[in-house]
Amino acid sequence: MSNWRQHGRDLINALLPQSCLLCGGHSHASALCLPCRATLPRLDTQHCPSCALPTPNGQICGSCLKDPPHFDATQASYRYAFPLAQLLQNYKYSQRLIIGALFEDTLHTGLPADAVIAVPSTPGHLRERGFNPALELARPLAKKLGIPLLLDACTRPNDAPAQASLPWKERHKNIRNAFACHADLSGRRIIVVDDVMTTGATLNELARTLKRHGAVHVENRVVARALKD
Numbered sequence: 279m280s281n282w283r284q285h286g287r288d289l290i291n292a293l294l295p296q297s298c299l300l301c302g303g304h305s306h307a308s309a310l311c312l313p314c315r316a317t318l319p320r321l322d323t324q325h326c327p328s329c330a331l332p333t334p335n336g337q338i339c340g341s342c343l344k345d346p347p348h349f350d351a352t353q354a355s356y357r358y359a360f361p362l363a364q365l366l367q368n369y370k371y372s373q374r375l376i377i378g379a380l381f382e383d384t385l386h387t388g389l390p391a392d393a394v395i396a397v398p399s400t401p402g403h404l405r406e407r408g409f410n411p412a413l414e415l416a417r418p419l420a421k422k423l424g425i426p427l428l429l430d431a432c433t434r435p436n437d438a439p440a441q442a443s444l445p446w447k448e449r450h451k452n453i454r455n456a457f458a459c460h461a462d463l464s465g466r467r468i469i470v471v472d473d474v475m476t477t478g479a480t481l482n483e484l485a486r487t488l489k490r491h492g493a494v495h496v497e498n499r500v501v502a503r504a505l506k507d
């Protein structure tokens with residue numbers, strides 16, 4: 279999204295009194311009022327450090343042990359469940375940056391890194407949505423951490439079938455070689471930002487690509503983690 283459009287939206291958000299998107303109550307300049315925000319489904323504090331799935335004592339989970347992912351760590355604050363899932367869908371499809379802003383600070387915690395990368399959108403999604411929701415989350419994070427946001431380091435050249443349209447089992451195959459990387463990341467520790475981690479297949483493939491280009495450590499920071507039922 280161009281800067282002037284973003285600034286325009288920020289200005290409008292600042293001038294209009296905001297109603298909470300969940301209860302309609304007064305929420306100052308935020309998308310949610312404080313009580314509604316407190317009801318969002320938090321992720322269990324005990325979870326796999328690698329993929330963020332809940333484990334009894336916060337140990338590494340069975341599937342990461344058996345088949346270690348290419349990324350090294352994942353930070354997530356919420357479970358991808360009602361009403362957070364609906365909020366994030368609304369964010370993706372309506373460009374309501376005020377919803378993204380709600381989650382900015384949830385991405386602040388994690389390991390030190392050298393640069394931030396947003397999971398690239400497919401060309402089709404960019405056309406359809408007009409913006410990359412992950413990028414709008416990554417931008418303020420990079421600023422807050424004082425490290426570069428690598429805007430053009432990675433692209434997603436083709437419109438493979440959307441991951442969300444496929445069964446979990448097929449997503450690994452579909453995403454293979456989806457990303458192109460144009461940067462030398464030798465020795466660099468990278469934070470990868472996305473809104474939701476579902477199976478982890480997309481983030482795993484991106485981490486594989488980043489490591490092939492020299493990254494030594496990849497940490498995912500996502501707003502929400504989908505759990506298998």
Ligand SMILES: [Zn+2]
Pocket residue numbers: 298299300301302303310311312313314315
């Ligand atoms: Zn509310």
Ligand SMILES: [Zn+2]
Pocket residue numbers: 326327328329330331338339340341342343
């Ligand atoms: Zn795991």
